[in-house]
Amino acid sequence: DAQTPFTALLGIELLIEAGLPADLMIPVTGPGRKIGTPIIDRDDYKMFTGSTATGKVIAEQCARRLIDFSAELGGKNPMIVLADAPLKKTVEGAVRACFSNSGQLCISIERMYVEDAIYDRFVPAFAERVKQMVVNNRFDFSAEMGCIVSEDQLKVVADHVDDAKAKGATVLAGGKARPDLGPLFYEPTVLTGVTEDMELARNETFGPVVAISRVSDVEEAIRIANDTTYGLNASIWTNDYLRAQDIATRIYAGTVNINEGYSAAWASHDAPMGGMKDSGVGRRHGEKGILKYTESQTVATQRVMGIAPPPGVSRATFARMMTLGLRVMKRVPGL
Numbered sequence: 001d002a003q004t005p006f007t008a009l010l011g012i013e014l015l016i017e018a019g020l021p022a023d024l025m026i027p028v029t030g031p032g033r034k035i036g037t038p039i040i041d042r043d044d045y046k047m048f049t050g051s052t053a054t055g056k057v058i059a060e061q062c063a064r065r066l067i068d069f070s071a072e073l074g075g076k077n078p079m080i081v082l083a084d085a086p087l088k089k090t091v092e093g094a095v096r097a098c099f100s101n102s103g104q105l106c107i108s109i110e111r112m113y114v115e116d117a118i119y120d121r122f123v124p125a126f127a128e129r130v131k132q133m134v135v136n137n138r139f140d141f142s143a144e145m146g147c148i149v150s151e152d153q154l155k156v157v158a159d160h161v162d163d164a165k166a167k168g169a170t171v172l173a174g175g176k177a178r179p180d181l182g183p184l185f186y187e188p189t190v191l192t193g194v195t196e197d198m199e200l201a202r203n204e205t206f207g208p209v210v211a212i213s214r215v216s217d218v219e220e221a222i223r224i225a226n227d228t229t230y231g232l233n234a235s236i237w238t239n240d241y242l243r244a245q246d247i248a249t250r251i252y253a254g255t256v257n258i259n260e261g262y263s264a265a266w267a268s269h270d271a272p273m274g275g276m277k278d279s280g281v282g283r284r285h286g287e288k289g290i291l292k293y294t295e296s297q298t299v300a301t302q303r304v305m306g307i308a309p310p311p312g313v314s315r316a317t318f319a320r321m322m323t324l325g326l327r328v329m330k331r332v333p334g335l
Helices: 005-017 032-040 052-065 087-103 116-131 151-166 218-228 240-246 286-291 315-330
Strands: 045-049 068-072 079-082 109-115 168-174 188-192 211-214 233-237 255-258
Touching: 005 116, 045 052, 052 068, 079 087, 079 218, 087 109, 087 116, 087 233, 109 116, 116 168, 116 188, 116 211, 151 188, 151 286, 211 218, 218 255, 233 240, 240 255, 255 315
Parallel strands: 045 068, 079 109, 079 233, 109 211, 188 211, 233 255
Antiparallel strands: 168 188
């Protein structure tokens, strides 16, 4: 989003103050439709963060120039709450997972699947906690959630919720804009009864909205969690860590967090992070996240003898000599 780099500008100022050469990072801000193609025309590598639709366009542009490309794209990230999940811890974790940064994170949770055995305890507790969230426009740590980034995004959030309500979804918490707090505020919203004909069922809302569904068991939860074109992030809550790790390998997502919404994987900077399916190409963080910007090159120096027989040695004799030499080299440590 064209507005996202504005906070990065503050970060760059701090890096320069800390000693980073001023011309090492050169931010260029503006709408992608104006600056995107000119930048790609000059790049030798493109890393993109944004929507899946735009990512596909950029991939085509990079392909025409035969430059490497990676992208972190959209998501419709699921959370699975198993029957043995610790109730209070899971409620608090779900609040952070769904509503941090007003839900405007590519790895935010937007859909939740709760096992039948805990559903009637978890859902009311979660909805009540969301109703009690502190939402304000103060520039301090008193707020649990702030506003939406723009009028356009506020409209997307409102349209998704209004469409769901009109088609029969139940609002357990939130569900409306809060102009009394500021022009871009929308309440943290919890919905149940979301069906396939609703806009937010499969499309990314990118706002403070989560849809909760009851599932009979973990197998149903895994199946529905994977029933999406996206595969960026997922979350599993349970007291059985070994079981959760097995479930995680069956979720088609680039990162899966156990007893956390997203921050455990995101903050593990040595671990690769990215999306599967329509959620991205390539990885960031870790070795892969750095080496993708480089080109590998092989430089070979022949020091002792060439690959052709020396004068006076037949090819057959030379082949036997080379075979013997290779056998000896295999037995020499370090060669």
